[in-house]
Protein backbone atom coordinates (compact mmCIF):
# COMPACT_ATOMS: atom_id res chain seq x y z
CA UNK A 1 0.00 0.00 0.00
CA UNK A 2 1.28 3.48 -0.86
CA UNK A 3 2.13 5.79 2.07
CA UNK A 4 -0.87 8.12 1.55
CA UNK A 5 -3.33 5.24 1.29
CA UNK A 6 -1.80 3.57 4.36
CA UNK A 7 -2.56 6.58 6.56
CA UNK A 8 -5.96 7.37 4.98
CA UNK A 9 -7.01 3.75 5.16
CA UNK A 10 -5.64 2.65 8.49
CA UNK A 11 -7.22 -0.74 9.46
CA UNK A 12 -8.62 0.65 12.75
CA UNK A 13 -10.34 3.50 10.92
CA UNK A 14 -11.64 1.05 8.32
CA UNK A 15 -13.06 -1.18 11.08
CA UNK A 16 -14.86 1.78 12.66
CA UNK A 17 -16.34 2.78 9.30
CA UNK A 18 -17.35 -0.83 8.58
CA UNK A 19 -19.23 -1.06 11.90
CA UNK A 20 -20.95 2.27 11.21
CA UNK A 21 -22.10 1.15 7.76
CA UNK A 22 -23.41 -2.19 9.09
CA UNK A 23 -25.34 -0.34 11.82
CA UNK A 24 -26.89 1.97 9.21
CA UNK A 25 -27.90 -0.98 6.99
CA UNK A 26 -29.44 -2.69 10.03
CA UNK A 27 -31.40 0.42 10.99
CA UNK A 28 -32.64 0.72 7.41
CA UNK A 29 -33.92 -2.87 7.59
CA UNK A 30 -31.60 -4.08 4.81
CA UNK A 31 -29.54 -6.34 7.10
CA UNK A 32 -32.04 -8.56 8.91
CA UNK A 33 -30.10 -11.65 9.96
CA UNK A 34 -27.15 -12.34 12.24
CA UNK A 35 -25.34 -14.31 9.53
CA UNK A 36 -25.38 -11.46 7.01
CA UNK A 37 -24.45 -8.98 9.75
CA UNK A 38 -21.52 -11.14 10.87
CA UNK A 39 -20.24 -11.57 7.30
CA UNK A 40 -20.46 -7.84 6.53
CA UNK A 41 -18.59 -7.07 9.77
CA UNK A 42 -15.91 -9.63 8.95
CA UNK A 43 -14.99 -9.06 5.28
CA UNK A 44 -12.83 -5.93 4.74
CA UNK A 45 -14.33 -4.18 1.67
CA UNK A 46 -11.24 -1.95 1.52
CA UNK A 47 -9.22 -4.98 0.32
CA UNK A 48 -11.52 -5.31 -2.72
CA UNK A 49 -11.65 -1.71 -3.97
CA UNK A 50 -8.82 0.01 -5.89
CA UNK A 51 -6.17 1.23 -3.44
CA UNK A 52 -6.67 4.90 -4.36
CA UNK A 53 -10.38 4.58 -3.42
CA UNK A 54 -9.93 2.77 -0.11
CA UNK A 55 -11.17 5.76 1.89
CA UNK A 56 -14.53 5.38 0.08
CA UNK A 57 -14.80 1.66 0.91
CA UNK A 58 -17.58 2.20 3.47
CA UNK A 59 -19.64 4.72 1.52
CA UNK A 60 -22.88 3.00 0.51
CA UNK A 61 -22.18 3.34 -3.19
CA UNK A 62 -20.86 1.28 -6.11
CA UNK A 63 -17.21 2.02 -6.96
CA UNK A 64 -15.30 1.56 -10.23
CA UNK A 65 -12.98 -1.46 -10.36
CA UNK A 66 -11.69 -0.99 -13.92
CA UNK A 67 -12.76 -2.30 -17.36
CA UNK A 68 -16.02 -0.32 -17.05
CA UNK A 69 -17.16 -2.54 -14.13
CA UNK A 70 -18.13 -1.84 -10.52
CA UNK A 71 -18.16 -3.33 -7.05
CA UNK A 72 -21.86 -3.11 -6.12
CA UNK A 73 -23.17 -0.81 -3.38
CA UNK A 74 -23.12 -2.44 0.07
CA UNK A 75 -26.93 -2.11 0.52
CA UNK A 76 -27.54 -4.08 -2.71
CA UNK A 77 -24.97 -6.71 -1.69
CA UNK A 78 -26.58 -7.10 1.76
CA UNK A 79 -30.09 -7.23 0.32
CA UNK A 80 -29.11 -9.99 -2.12
CA UNK A 81 -27.38 -11.98 0.64
CA UNK A 82 -30.55 -11.78 2.77
CA UNK A 83 -32.81 -12.83 -0.13
CA UNK A 84 -30.48 -15.73 -0.99
CA UNK A 85 -31.25 -17.38 2.39
CA UNK A 86 -27.72 -18.81 2.56
CA UNK A 87 -26.71 -21.51 5.05
CA UNK A 88 -23.50 -23.18 6.11
CA UNK A 89 -22.64 -26.13 3.82
CA UNK A 90 -24.23 -24.75 0.65
CA UNK A 91 -22.66 -24.86 -2.80
CA UNK A 92 -23.10 -21.47 -4.45
CA UNK A 93 -22.44 -20.15 -7.94
CA UNK A 94 -21.87 -16.42 -8.29
CA UNK A 95 -21.99 -15.00 -11.82
CA UNK A 96 -19.96 -11.78 -12.06
CA UNK A 97 -16.93 -12.03 -9.76
CA UNK A 98 -15.90 -8.38 -10.22
CA UNK A 99 -13.68 -7.58 -7.23
CA UNK A 100 -14.39 -10.85 -5.37
CA UNK A 101 -16.02 -9.02 -2.41
CA UNK A 102 -19.45 -10.63 -2.72
CA UNK A 103 -17.85 -14.07 -3.17
CA UNK A 104 -15.94 -13.54 0.09
CA UNK A 105 -19.16 -12.59 1.92
CA UNK A 106 -20.96 -15.66 0.57
CA UNK A 107 -17.99 -17.84 1.64
CA UNK A 108 -18.07 -16.29 5.11
CA UNK A 109 -21.66 -17.59 5.47
CA UNK A 110 -21.53 -20.97 3.69
CA UNK A 111 -17.99 -21.94 4.77
CA UNK A 112 -16.99 -20.07 7.92
CA UNK A 113 -13.48 -20.81 9.15
CA UNK A 114 -13.46 -24.05 11.23
CA UNK A 115 -16.80 -25.28 9.85
CA UNK A 116 -17.40 -29.05 10.14
CA UNK A 117 -19.67 -28.85 7.10
CA UNK A 118 -18.10 -26.26 4.82
CA UNK A 119 -19.81 -25.25 1.60
CA UNK A 120 -18.04 -23.74 -1.40
CA UNK A 121 -18.35 -20.75 -3.70
CA UNK A 122 -17.74 -20.95 -7.45
CA UNK A 123 -17.55 -17.50 -9.00
CA UNK A 124 -17.27 -16.83 -12.71
CA UNK A 125 -16.02 -13.67 -14.43
CA UNK A 126 -15.81 -12.95 -18.18
CA UNK A 127 -12.95 -10.42 -17.98
CA UNK A 128 -9.71 -12.37 -17.30
CA UNK A 129 -7.86 -9.38 -15.79
CA UNK A 130 -10.65 -8.82 -13.24
CA UNK A 131 -10.73 -12.53 -12.38
CA UNK A 132 -6.97 -12.44 -11.79
CA UNK A 133 -7.26 -9.38 -9.54
CA UNK A 134 -10.21 -10.91 -7.66
CA UNK A 135 -8.13 -14.05 -7.01
CA UNK A 136 -5.42 -11.89 -5.44
CA UNK A 137 -7.97 -9.95 -3.37
CA UNK A 138 -9.52 -13.19 -2.12
CA UNK A 139 -6.13 -14.61 -1.24
CA UNK A 140 -5.14 -11.46 0.66
CA UNK A 141 -8.42 -11.51 2.58
CA UNK A 142 -8.07 -15.25 3.40
CA UNK A 143 -10.83 -16.78 1.24
CA UNK A 144 -9.00 -18.53 -1.59
CA UNK A 145 -9.52 -21.99 -0.04
CA UNK A 146 -13.31 -21.50 -0.01
CA UNK A 147 -13.79 -19.68 -3.32
CA UNK A 148 -12.92 -20.96 -6.81
CA UNK A 149 -12.59 -18.22 -9.44
CA UNK A 150 -13.34 -19.23 -13.03
CA UNK A 151 -12.91 -17.23 -16.23
CA UNK A 152 -15.79 -17.69 -18.63
CA UNK A 153 -19.30 -16.83 -19.74
CA UNK A 154 -21.41 -17.24 -16.60
CA UNK A 155 -24.65 -16.69 -18.53
CA UNK A 156 -24.22 -20.40 -19.34
CA UNK A 157 -23.61 -21.18 -15.66
CA UNK A 158 -20.75 -23.49 -14.72
CA UNK A 159 -21.80 -27.09 -15.47
CA UNK A 160 -18.72 -28.88 -13.97
CA UNK A 161 -19.79 -28.07 -10.39
CA UNK A 162 -23.59 -28.07 -10.91
CA UNK A 163 -26.16 -28.44 -9.42
CA UNK A 164 -26.06 -25.51 -6.99
CA UNK A 165 -28.05 -24.71 -3.85
CA UNK A 166 -27.94 -21.03 -4.76
CA UNK A 167 -27.01 -18.97 -7.85
CA UNK A 168 -26.42 -15.25 -7.42
CA UNK A 169 -26.02 -13.14 -10.57
CA UNK A 170 -24.51 -9.68 -10.10
CA UNK A 171 -24.99 -8.38 -13.66
CA UNK A 172 -28.27 -7.66 -15.44
CA UNK A 173 -29.73 -10.01 -18.06
CA UNK A 174 -32.43 -9.41 -20.68
CA UNK A 175 -34.20 -12.55 -19.38
CA UNK A 176 -33.52 -15.39 -16.94
CA UNK A 177 -30.88 -17.63 -18.62
CA UNK A 178 -32.29 -21.14 -19.01
CA UNK A 179 -28.97 -22.90 -18.13
CA UNK A 180 -28.96 -21.21 -14.71
CA UNK A 181 -32.43 -22.53 -13.88
CA UNK A 182 -31.33 -25.94 -15.12
CA UNK A 183 -28.21 -25.90 -12.87
CA UNK A 184 -30.23 -25.11 -9.73
CA UNK A 185 -31.08 -27.92 -7.28
CA UNK A 186 -34.74 -28.55 -6.47
CA UNK A 187 -35.45 -26.24 -3.53
CA UNK A 188 -32.71 -23.88 -4.79
CA UNK A 189 -32.83 -20.10 -5.19
CA UNK A 190 -31.56 -17.98 -8.09
CA UNK A 191 -31.23 -14.21 -7.67
CA UNK A 192 -30.89 -12.22 -10.86
CA UNK A 193 -31.45 -8.65 -12.08
CA UNK A 194 -33.55 -8.69 -15.27
CA UNK A 195 -34.61 -5.81 -17.47
CA UNK A 196 -33.47 -3.40 -20.14
CA UNK A 197 -30.35 -1.28 -20.07
CA UNK A 198 -31.79 1.52 -17.94
CA UNK A 199 -34.08 -0.15 -15.44
CA UNK A 200 -34.09 -3.61 -14.03
CA UNK A 201 -35.84 -5.66 -11.39
CA UNK A 202 -34.11 -8.05 -9.04
CA UNK A 203 -35.91 -11.40 -9.28
CA UNK A 204 -35.89 -14.25 -6.82
CA UNK A 205 -36.43 -17.47 -8.75
CA UNK A 206 -37.27 -20.48 -6.59
CA UNK A 207 -37.10 -24.01 -7.97
CA UNK A 208 -39.71 -25.92 -5.99
CA UNK A 209 -39.02 -29.53 -4.90
CA UNK A 210 -41.19 -30.77 -7.81
CA UNK A 211 -39.05 -28.75 -10.27
CA UNK A 212 -41.69 -26.03 -10.88
CA UNK A 213 -40.47 -22.42 -10.94
CA UNK A 214 -41.81 -19.55 -8.83
CA UNK A 215 -40.65 -15.98 -9.55
CA UNK A 216 -40.88 -13.04 -7.15
CA UNK A 217 -39.94 -9.40 -7.77
CA UNK A 218 -37.63 -8.16 -4.99
CA UNK A 219 -36.67 -4.57 -5.85
CA UNK A 220 -35.86 -2.20 -8.70
CA UNK A 221 -32.11 -2.06 -9.33
CA UNK A 222 -29.38 -1.01 -11.76
CA UNK A 223 -26.51 -3.35 -12.61
CA UNK A 224 -23.89 -3.51 -15.34
CA UNK A 225 -24.95 -5.82 -18.19
CA UNK A 226 -24.53 -9.59 -18.23
CA UNK A 227 -22.72 -10.11 -21.53
CA UNK A 228 -22.77 -13.56 -23.04
CA UNK A 229 -24.65 -16.23 -24.91
CA UNK A 230 -27.72 -15.96 -22.62
CA UNK A 231 -27.19 -12.27 -21.78
CA UNK A 232 -26.61 -9.17 -23.90
CA UNK A 233 -24.39 -9.12 -26.96
CA UNK A 234 -21.26 -7.03 -26.33
CA UNK A 235 -22.30 -4.46 -28.98
CA UNK A 236 -25.78 -4.11 -27.40
CA UNK A 237 -24.47 -3.43 -23.91
CA UNK A 238 -23.86 0.01 -22.53
CA UNK A 239 -22.14 0.48 -19.24
CA UNK A 240 -24.06 2.28 -16.53
Ligand code: SAM
Nearest residue numbers: 071096098099101102125126154155226227228
Ligand atom coordinates in the same frame (compact mmCIF):
# COMPACT_ATOMS: atom_id res chain seq x y z
N1 SAM B 1 -19.98 -9.26 -7.49
C1 SAM B 1 -19.02 -8.26 -7.83
C2 SAM B 1 -18.22 -7.78 -6.64
O1 SAM B 1 -18.46 -8.25 -5.52
O2 SAM B 1 -17.31 -6.95 -6.85
C3 SAM B 1 -19.60 -7.11 -8.60
C4 SAM B 1 -19.98 -7.53 -9.96
S1 SAM B 1 -20.07 -6.30 -11.20
C5 SAM B 1 -21.50 -5.40 -10.72
C6 SAM B 1 -20.61 -7.35 -12.53
C7 SAM B 1 -19.53 -8.26 -13.08
O3 SAM B 1 -20.13 -9.19 -13.97
C8 SAM B 1 -18.47 -7.53 -13.90
O4 SAM B 1 -17.20 -7.78 -13.38
C9 SAM B 1 -18.63 -8.12 -15.30
O5 SAM B 1 -17.41 -8.20 -16.02
C10 SAM B 1 -19.21 -9.46 -14.99
N2 SAM B 1 -19.93 -10.13 -16.10
C11 SAM B 1 -20.73 -9.58 -17.05
N3 SAM B 1 -21.18 -10.55 -17.87
C12 SAM B 1 -20.67 -11.73 -17.43
C13 SAM B 1 -20.76 -13.08 -17.86
N4 SAM B 1 -21.51 -13.47 -18.90
N5 SAM B 1 -20.10 -14.02 -17.16
C14 SAM B 1 -19.33 -13.69 -16.10
N6 SAM B 1 -19.19 -12.43 -15.66
C15 SAM B 1 -19.86 -11.45 -16.31
